[in-house]
Amino acid sequence: MQLKLPVPPADETMQLRVLEPGAFGDVKEExxxxxxxxxxxxxxxxxxxxxxxxxxxxxxxxxxxRRLRPRYPRxxxxxxxxxxxxxxxxxxxxxxxxxxxxxLLTAAYAATDIPDDxxxxxxxxxxxxxxxxxTPMARxxxxxxxxxxxxxxxxxVRWAVLAAENxxxxxxxxxxxxxxxxxxxxxxxxxxxxxxxxxxQQYVKNVYLTQDRSLGRKxxxxxxxxxxxxxxxxxxxxxxxxxxSWFGRGTYGIQRASQAYYGKDVSELNVSxxxxxxxxxxxxxxxxxxxxxANRERAVVRWxxxxxxxxxxxxxxxxxxxxxxxxxxxLKQSSQYxxxxxxxxxxxxxxxxxxxxxNLTDQEFDRGGYQIYTTFDRERQTELTDAVTEARKKVRxxxxxxxxxxxxxxxxxxxxxxxxxxxxxxDHRRQGYNESNATTVPAGSAFLPFVYxxxxxxxxxxxxxxxxxxxxxxxxxxxxxxxxVTTPEGPYWDRGGxxxxxxxxxxxxxxxxxxxxxxxxxxxxxxxxLGMDTxxxxxxxxxxxxxxxxxxxxxxxxAMSVGSAxxxxxxxxxxxxxFAALGRHTEPYSVRKMTHNGSKVALNTPKxxxxxxxxxxxxxTSALTDAFRADHPTASGAASYEVAGKGGTTQDDKxxxxxxxxxxxxxxxxVYRLDLTKxxxxxxxxxIAGTPxxxxxxxxxxxxxxxx
Numbered sequence: 177m178q179l180k181l182p183v184p185p186a187d188e189t190m191q192l193r194v195l196e197p198g199a200f201g202d203v204k205e206e207x208x209x210x211x212x213x214x215x216x217x218x219x220x221x222x223x224x225x226x227x228x229x230x231x232x233x234x235x236x237x238x239x240x241x242r243r244l245r246p247r248y249p250r251x252x253x254x255x256x257x258x259x260x261x262x263x264x265x266x267x268x269x270x271x272x273x274x275x276x277x278x279x280l281l282t283a284a285y286a287a288t289d290i291p292d293d294x295x296x297x298x299x300x301x302x303x304x305x306x307x308x309x310x311t312p313m314a315r316x317x318x319x320x321x322x323x324x325x326x327x328x329x330x331x332x333v334r335w336a337v338l339a340a341e342n343x344x345x346x347x348x349x350x351x352x353x354x355x356x357x358x359x360x361x362x363x364x365x366x367x368x369x370x371x372x373x374x375x376x377q378q379y380v381k382n383v384y385l386t387q388d389r390s391l392g393r394k395x396x397x398x399x400x401x402x403x404x405x406x407x408x409x410x411x412x413x414x415x416x417x418x419x420x421s422w423f424g425r426g427t428y429g430i431q432r433a434s435q436a437y438y439g440k441d442v443s444e445l446n447v448s449x450x451x452x453x454x455x456x457x458x459x460x461x462x463x464x465x466x467x468x469x470a471n472r473e474r475a476v477v478r479w480x481x482x483x484x485x486x487x488x489x490x491x492x493x494x495x496x497x498x499x500x501x502x503x504x505x506x507l508k509q510s511s512q513y514x515x516x517x518x519x520x521x522x523x524x525x526x527x528x529x530x531x532x533x534x535n536l537t538d539q540e541f542d543r544g545g546y547q548i549y550t551t552f553d554r555e556r557q558t559e560l561t562d563a564v565t566e567a568r569k570k571v572r573x574x575x576x577x578x579x580x581x582x583x584x585x586x587x588x589x590x591x592x593x594x595x596x597x598x599x600x601x602x603d604h605r606r607q608g609y610n611e612s613n614a615t616t617v618p619a620g621s622a623f624l625p626f627v628y629x630x631x632x633x634x635x636x637x638x639x640x641x642x643x644x645x646x647x648x649x650x651x652x653x654x655x656x657x658x659x660x661v662t663t664p665e666g667p668y669w670d671r672g673g674x675x676x677x678x679x680x681x682x683x684x685x686x687x688x689x690x691x692x693x694x695x696x697x698x699x700x701x702x703x704x705x706l707g708m709d710t711x712x713x714x715x716x717x718x719x720x721x722x723x724x725x726x727x728x729x730x731x732x733x734x735a736m737s738v739g740s741a742x743x744x745x746x747x748x749x750x751x752x753x754x755f756a757a758l759g760r761h762t763e764p765y766s767v768r769k770m771t772h773n774g775s776k777v778a779l780n781t782p783k784x785x786x787x788x789x790x791x792x793x794x795x796x797t798s799a800l801t802d803a804f805r806a807d808h809p810t811a812s813g814a815a816s817y818e819v820a821g822k823g824g825t826t827q828d829d830k831x832x833x834x835x836x837x838x839x840x841x842x843x844x845x846x847v848y849r850l851d852l853t854k855x856x857x858x859x860x861x862x863x864i865a866g867t868p869x870x871x872x873x874x875x876x877x878x879x880x881x882x883x884x
Contacts, residue, residue: 301544301773305523307554308596308768314519316426316527316544324431326415328443333430334414335491336450340482341457342375343489346410351377351398376401379417423453424460426542437506447492448500451482466508476503518561521600521610526550526766533779534770546777549769551594556883560586560597560843563879567847567872568602571864578864581849585611588880589749591840593762593782597880598746615728615742617831617848617858621681621868622748622824623719623739625755625796627703627710628695630718632792636709640664647691649795653702655686655694661704661734668708668734676734678704681825681868692795696802698822698868700738707737721787723750723761739826745844752835753842755800756820759793760784797837804836807869811878821877823868830858832865834873836881843880845873 253260305314326334338345351374373381380400404413423433433453434442445453455463455478465472483500486492530548531541564584572579586599598612635644642664661668661676668676678701680686686699694702707715712732719741720726728743729736743751746764754761763782770777788796800820804811807823821836835844849859865871 303527303541303544303546303548305519305526306547306549308549308551308594309554310549311554313550313552313554314523316523324415324419324429324442326411326418329415329418329430330443330445330450332447332492333442333445333450333453334418335486335489336447336454336482337418337430337457338375338414339485339489339491340451340454340478341378343485345375345414348374348376349402349405351401351405374401375417376405376413379413379420380404382420383416421457422460422539423456424464426538428543438504439507446500446504447486447496448479448483448502449504451479451486451500452504452506454482455479464506465503466506479503517604518557518598518600520604521598521612522550522552522557522766524604525595525598525600525610525613526552529766530770530779533765533767533781534777535780545773547771547774548767549771551590551596551766551768552598553588553596553883556588556880557597559883560588560599560876560880563876564599567876571872575864578849578862581851581859582864583611583616583848583850584845584876585614585745586843586845586876586880587612587744587746587749588841588843589746589753589764591753591757591762591837591842592784593750593753593764594768595746595764595766596841612745615725615744615747616850616856617846618742618826619739619748620824620826620831620833621698621700621739622822622833622835622844623737623741624695624698624700624703625800625822626719626722626724626751627707627715627737628691628799629722629755629788629792629796630715631691631706631710632795633718633788634710634714636706637711638664638709647706649692649799650690652688652690653694653705655680655689655699655702657683657685657701659701659705661708663708670733678734678738679827681827692799692802695796695799695822696806698803698824704734704737708734712736718788719751721761721785722754723747723764723787739824745846748833748835748844748846749842752800752821752837752844753840754787755793755796756837756840756842757784757793758790759786759788761787800836808874823871823874825868829860829862832861832868832871832873834868834877836877838881841881843877845876845880847871847873 303316304312305316307313342348377398384400418430420428421430422428423430423436425433425436427433427436430453431442433456434440434445434449437453437456438445438449452465452475455475458478461467463471463475463478465475483492483497487494487497526548527541530536530546531538564586568579568582568584571582583601584599586597588596588598590596598610600610600612601607631647632649635646637644657680658677661678670676680700681698686694686697686701689697689699689702691702691706693699712734715737716726716729716732719729724741724743724747728747729741731740733740750761750764762784765782767779768781770779797820800822803822804819811819818840819836819838821834821838824833824835825831831846831848833844833846836842847861847865849861849864850856851859865873866875868874
């Protein structure tokens with residue numbers, strides 16, 4: 177039996193009614209045993225709820241937002257044109273970029289603070305030099321180089337600088353947008369950020385920033401320039417710029433530049449001279465006309481352009497411009513030293529040493545602020561200068577023609593390396609080199625003590641490959657003139673195929689003679705052979721260890737033992753002082769202490785090193801003492817062991833020396849002739865120096881050594 181249920185008609189829609197909760201009243205479902213209760217749905221997060229609320233609130237604006245949304249790529253275009261933005265899209269993107277950039281720049285400007293501390297460019301000072309007793313010796317630089325008020329700078333000078341560097345200075349906001357853009361393009365394209373800077377930007381770079389070339393530094397420069405332009409007057413910025421800019425020749429500031437290039441105060445400059453100084457701001461290394469021909473050509477073109485630019489700006493009349501047709505040639509040398517005095521040579525020598533010992537660049541040193549305490553003894557320097565001055569006068573009176581080519585170099589060096597005095601020449605400005613430091617002429621027989629020391633220190637080798645045999649002051653050598661120089665294999669032959677022979681002064685023969693007596697009597701022939709027996713390489717190394725420079729030596733041939741090397745007076749004095757210091761050598765130095773604005777500067781001061789043994793040094797000093805006593809028996813101090821010295825001559829009569837030590841101070845004096853207008857080859861003395869042991873070199877030496 178089947179039960180049939182009624183079926184609704186096909187065209188009627190079957191509806192299901194969902195009963196609302198509580199339709200039959202509140203029914204509480206009882207949990208069934210063994211079944212867990214239902215979990216509640218997790219609560220939406222805060223961002224999700226915020227998005228839901230915001231979406232609901234912004235829903236009315238959705239159609240408008242959809243219309244603003246860029247349709248890109250553009251569906252109504254075909255091919256490549258689909259990728260070309262519409263003008264609305266382009267305008268919108270540009271506006272957005274400008275807006276974002278503006279906000280970022282505004283934030284950067286607000287976050288930029290003007291530094292409280294200026295860098296070293298803005299604190300440029302003079303360098304002050306002191307004698308060994310602490311009293312002032314010299315000052316380099318000009319006192320008003322920084323403190324030059326703008327009112328003391330002529331208007332024509334100011335506008336020459338403005339015409340060259342920033343004609344719109346008084347109207348611009350402190351930066352040049354077009355200039356910065358050009359600099360940016362050059363940086364991206366060529367890696368160079370130079371160019372595009374206003375005077376305000378250059379001043380900021382001078383006093384607050386470093387000189388590195390980077391986009392970061394350029395951005396900082398622009399922000400600081402904008403803020404500084406709002407905090408300082410244009411005249412204050414211009415004054416600071418003129419007082420801190422680099423003009424070359426070791427000068428910062430328009431005042432120092434005026435003195436260095438024209439020898440006058442800035443207030444005395446004319447517009448033409450100012451135009452040349454303004455051109456140096458573009459790069460003194462390229463526009464200082466005294467450096468080379470190419471520099472002069474560049475400087476003339478820029479000088480001419482600056483003057484024309486001033487006319488176009490209305491700051492120079494055409495009639496006045498017409499007056500300046502001749503290029504204002506600057507001085508060929510900077511006048512930062514007191515010209516014509518011996519202190520100029522002392523300043524030059526100590527400045528070179530200070531930079532090297534303190535590891536300073538020329539630019540760092542030229543910024544100034546250094547107090548340089550030198551080793552120069554005022555009393556010794558005065559005595560040495562007076563002695564040479566009188567000797568020059570004597571030569572000039574006796575032989576005016578030869579006196580014109582006469583040169584005198586002299587130096588006193590302590591056994592601990594301190595340079596106490598030097599004679600560099602008659603006039604620092606007219607003579608560009610220091611005669612006490614020149615390596616011009618051979619040492620001659622003044623070199624013999626170094627050969628003697630090498631033989632005593634290392635011994636001699638008479639047979640090829642044999643052991644060294646010691647020698648002592650009593651070892652006898654042949655002192656006759658014309659003795660052939662020998663090697664373990666036999667006679668020494670020169671390149672011309674001739675036997676080399678040794679000669680004494682005046683070709684005098686002495687017969688067998690001890691090494692001590694040979695040095696005391698300045699006999700050449702034993703030492704020429706001693707050098708060969710010891711080994712020329714050992715002779716050279718001994719001389720270098722004692723103080724002579726390797727660069728002063730030439731070929732290692734027998735003539736080296738009789739003084740073919742060309743040491744300076746400073747180095748010869750230093751070498752002899754090694755023997756007085758019992759064989760310990762200290763490199764000569766001219767600065768004992770240096771400070772910068774009161775703070776001590778670390779210096780690489782030389783330390784003593786063993787050159788020869790104590791016994792060897794004493795034996796050399798003993799022979800030199802006997803040499804002095806024999807040549808000057810009546811001289812004051814001749815009875816003292818502390819006085820040791822000898823004269824030196826060359827076989828071709830090109831130089832005359834006297835070198836000696838007393839009370840641990842060594843002095844070397846050299847006289848020679850040189851015509852710089854014709855050749856660098858020394859001329860024969862022809863009698864103007866006198867005899868080796870009683871002539872001009874000894875007279876200068878004895879007076880210089882009279883200071884106890």
